[in-house]
Amino acid sequence: MINQYREKFVTPEQAAKVVQCGDWVDYGFGGGFPELMDKAVVARKAELRNVKIRGGLVIHPRIEVVECDPEQTAFQYYSWHIGDYERKLQAQGLVKFMPTLLRNLPVLYRNGHIRVDVAFVPVSRPDAQGYCGLGLSNYAWRTIFQAARTVIFEINEYFPTLQGVDGSHRVHLSEADYVVEGKHDPIPVRTYREPSLTDIQIARLVVNEIPDGACLSLGVGSIPFTVANLIAQSDLKELGCHTGTISDAYLAMYRAGKLTNRCKEQDTGRSTWNLCMGSQEMYDWIQEDAALFYPADLDYVHNPQRMGAYTNFISINGGVQLDLMGQENAESAGTRQLSGIGGQLDFLEGAFRSKGGKGFVCLASTHKKKDGTLQSNIVPFIGGGSTVSGPRTLIQYVATEYGVACLSGHTLRERAEAMIQIAHPDFRAELSQYAKEHFL
Template sequence: MEQLQPIRRGRLADLPGGWQAQYRALLTTAEEAAELTELSAPAAVSGAACWPEKYDAALARRLLREDARIELDALFMLHPTELMGPACREHVTCNSDFFAMERAFAAQGNLHYVPAHLGRTGAWLASREPKTVVAAVSPPNEEGWMSRSLWAGTLNRCVFDRPGVRLIAVVNRNLPFICSGGEEHTLLHVSEVDAIVEDDFQPTESTVPPPDETDQQIAGYIAELVPDGACIQFGLGGLANAVGSCLAYAGKRNLGLHTEVLTNCVMELVEKGVITGAKKQLLPGKLVTSHIVGDRALWRFAADNPKVCLKEVSWTNEPRNICRNDNVVSINNAMEIDLTGQVNAETVGPRQYSGTGGQLEWVVGSQWSRGGKSIIALRSAYRDRNGQLHSKIVPRLADGSAVTTPRSCVQYVATEYGVADLRYKSVVQRAQALIEIAHPDFRAELRRSISC
């Protein structure tokens, strides 16, 4: 690993005896870490598989015991937590800029959505001026560096490299050390932290249903748009897995990866020799990502893998970095799209379902790339609880829907019925192109809507 230098000075940075002595001196319990938490200011914690479970439970007990309140800023919760349980409803206000389990908590009334691009998550967290930052990390390597691991990218250094912040590291032997380096790396040195809690909780695995026939049909059209040597960005879900399978089946060669999330399908493409990174201009040969979302097989693949380079999401999702690679192909999902090309990828009407995420950052960055392409993928239709079929290509978005990607930025749209290229087309031409890839049961109705 390249020689990195600690930037932040932790509470015992000057203690003699090296990082090992500092580690022993910083070691504390979850209860003591909860007592160190400043309740008069927000606390920011790492999310997803890196949620600090012992600390979460200890802080919940303190809040209930003292009848106190705190603001919690985090994102992408994967399982129920003590702090977000009903007992703490009057004691915790939580903000998130991307929903997973948050969808269930939102009904309690103490969890609120923050509209923000994923690449700006660190800036958003820093803007709340937290006094306590809790990061789950891997055990230190021989030089004293700990990895922010599976959910590294959003708890950026800008969140805890501020005066008056207490940085608590939750060291977990079940979290893999993921290689990182250079600008906006995701490593923490023991000398940079103010307290250490050991908590070997089992990280939550993320699995997705296998792709179905519709996913495979959409993926087939997408694979046709990906040339050999392209640098790809995947999202989450069954469709991403289907695209991976189609890329392998089509015999694509020397693909690269620069993405915000590394998933199992990427691992499989690397193992099949489809992704090599040989044609990349930025960090050639590296699997560049800011999050790792999958199962234990993926974690074993990523652990200490020199091909993987974990970066803060402000770096991976910066369009000016994305376009430093040629032939970037970004692939993102949508929930619905209107006939002018406006994309909703995050709400069901006014109800927040996921988040703005990095979609627009990738749409812009891929199209800035020389030879790049942006693809928005969605099923043409869905069935409601009563079995009634509804089109996902609509004359206008449902009332209250968010516009995740504006129509002026949309390029390719793919459904199981084909691909529409919207770039530089008039609103009438866009509508006509989208109707051609809509579900056949709705095409006549959609044509009538543009003739009114």
């Protein structure tokens, strides 16, 4: 079967010739990265101008098109979501950020709001019928390459080969214009720092709010990861997974016998996700136990209506700042972009729609400034230049080490009073004075 597609197989250097000056080229999102095509396009630097590359949340240790061209004459790099490596590049002025809700990405491509000329799609080795898995990142690939002028599959020999139980995570060689293969570096891993005492205090409060049989969406970051580890040590049982990014947090719950997905009204018995980022153990798990997972695209996973059909859908994410009305900054320090909103609002809305659902934004009550003094993360208002990532209308629960505030269904004054109760004691008087003056 594969032999009939052999004419599509070319070297990365040959495939790179399809890229033209002024093109928009999609690299994808998260752990899936077109390493060979990235290097092959760089080899054409001298003959290319104004090629615009789109990606996001990259964990690959190097993006060659950025590193090779600090003047940005041949290549310009755009990110939907700033990852750790991209943040370093951004500090050098080498990354342009594009804010979006992840669930809107397929609409942007499908309805022509943005242009894609060439798609570099990282895939797993094909099976005997010519089907490839989308590896670590289903993303919105099918929508993207249906809109692209040219589609190039890059086979990564390290990628897990799962294709989704009903083909939700697979593509076929016939859908590519060209296919490249070669030697890759091992898949980069994503790790988390050891939790602080504050992380543990917050996580304990949140775990106490989770019922048996709940379906969990855990964001990336230390607090969601700590929640999972505490769940693994708890008496909770029969939990499910429907999440944007599956990680070692879910592996910890699975090993403890907590993650069974038996109570899920959809995808029963399987963990539903769009991206996978974690340790090599995590990647081995989705390879060896592929039947336990339902990887699917953004239209499916990030759909709040679908999440709302679950009972007790629980969304847990981190934040940077919240103000007394409940507005959240999840992604910036002033005008400096730290990450992106990703799917946080998608899953907060999904929790709102769910019977028994709860959406949590978790953060420490304070952070230390460079001079060592404490600054409150609960503020009177989100400061000028900072991002309001989450509107007050979507923030349901806020958790700090001092408690959990429920905001939905309350007046501005009641919201302010609830937020003050979970602020650090050193800042409560100042916050109370502001609330007294501004919320009648």
